[in-house]
Amino acid sequence: MEIILPNNKVLRGDLTPLVIKRTDLTAVPSTLECLIRVDNELNEFIQEGEIISLAEKDLKYRIIATSKQGDGIRTQGNPDYTLTKVIAILDSCHQIAFAKQKAIIKENTNFSTIYRACGATIGVSKDIKVRRFSCYIGSPPSFQIQQALQREAATIVWDGKQTIAFTRLRDLFEQPPKEILQQDCTQEFISGFVERHEIPAYYSNTENGDVITSTTKLGRGADFAMFADKQILNNLSTYLIQRKVWTTRLTPNINAGDIIEVEHKKYVIITATHLFSQFDAGSGSQLSRFWLGELSNMVNKTK
Known part of the structure; x- marks a missing residue:
C-alpha cells in the first residue's frame, strides 16, 4: 500500500514496513496505523497534524500521534532512519474526534446536519432523523454521536471513498453479501454470559410518572434512559453482537458494514483491518481480518 506525503512524494516500499x-x-x-522509517528529510512530514494519503484511492488521513520505535535502522546502506509509529484518522471526519469549545445541541434534525455542525466535511449518501443530540463544552462529539445513533438503532457506514451513510442496523442485513463462505472457516465466539452483562434492558418514565421498559429477555442488567419512549427503549437494546472472526487473503474492497455470508447465514462486518507488511517486519504478509456480528435477538421488533 503506497503512502503519499504532504509534498506529494510517494514513500518507497522499504520505508513502510507495516501499514494497517x-x-x-x-x-x-x-484509521491508519503504520511504521515508517523516517530520516531528517522526511521528519517534517511525519508530524501530528500533517496529512498523508493512500495512493489507492487518494484517501487523506490526518496524523494524530507519532512515537519513535528505534534509532539507527539501516535501510539501503543508510543507518540514519528512525522507525516511527504513526496513527492517523480519516481527515474529512477528524473534527468529530476533537473536544469542542462550544456546545452543540440539536433537536428534530438529521444526522448529516449534526455532522456538519461538529466540523465533518465528508459527503452523506443516506440520512436518518434524530430526535435529540447534545455535545457539551469540552466533549468530543464522537461519543455523543454514537449514543444518538444507538437511540435510533442505527450506525455509520463508510463507502471506502468519500461518503458515509447513516443506516438502520436491520437494513444492513438487506444488502447482498460481498463474500460467501460455503464452509465455516472462521473463529467463533459465543457467550450468553457476556451478552447478558454487556447488553442491558432499558427503562424510562413517562410525563405522568409511569415506568416503561424495553421489550427484552429476562435476566439482563438494567439502565435508565432519559427522554425515551417505548421505541427508543427497544432501539437501545438492539445491538450488533460479535460472533466470528475471519482472516483471509487481502481484500481491501471489503469494509465495515458489508455482509459476509457464512453457511447461508448473513453476518455484518463490525470491524475490518487490512494489513500490509514487508518481509523484514516479520512474516511479510498481506491479509484482511474481519470481525463479524449479528443483530441481538433481545428485541422482538424494531422499526
Whole structure:
C-alpha cells in the first residue's frame, strides 16, 4: 500500500514496513496505523497534524500521534532512519474526534446536519432523523454521536471513498453479501454470559410518572434512559453482537458494514483491518481480518 506525503512524494516500499488500514462502524469510520522509517528529510512530514494519503484511492488521513520505535535502522546502506509509529484518522471526519469549545445541541434534525455542525466535511449518501443530540463544552462529539445513533438503532457506514451513510442496523442485513463462505472457516465466539452483562434492558418514565421498559429477555442488567419512549427503549437494546472472526487473503474492497455470508447465514462486518507488511517486519504478509456480528435477538421488533 503506497503512502503519499504532504509534498506529494510517494514513500518507497522499504520505508513502510507495516501499514494497517482499519474501518469501523463508528463516528470516525477509518484509521491508519503504520511504521515508517523516517530520516531528517522526511521528519517534517511525519508530524501530528500533517496529512498523508493512500495512493489507492487518494484517501487523506490526518496524523494524530507519532512515537519513535528505534534509532539507527539501516535501510539501503543508510543507518540514519528512525522507525516511527504513526496513527492517523480519516481527515474529512477528524473534527468529530476533537473536544469542542462550544456546545452543540440539536433537536428534530438529521444526522448529516449534526455532522456538519461538529466540523465533518465528508459527503452523506443516506440520512436518518434524530430526535435529540447534545455535545457539551469540552466533549468530543464522537461519543455523543454514537449514543444518538444507538437511540435510533442505527450506525455509520463508510463507502471506502468519500461518503458515509447513516443506516438502520436491520437494513444492513438487506444488502447482498460481498463474500460467501460455503464452509465455516472462521473463529467463533459465543457467550450468553457476556451478552447478558454487556447488553442491558432499558427503562424510562413517562410525563405522568409511569415506568416503561424495553421489550427484552429476562435476566439482563438494567439502565435508565432519559427522554425515551417505548421505541427508543427497544432501539437501545438492539445491538450488533460479535460472533466470528475471519482472516483471509487481502481484500481491501471489503469494509465495515458489508455482509459476509457464512453457511447461508448473513453476518455484518463490525470491524475490518487490512494489513500490509514487508518481509523484514516479520512474516511479510498481506491479509484482511474481519470481525463479524449479528443483530441481538433481545428485541422482538424494531422499526
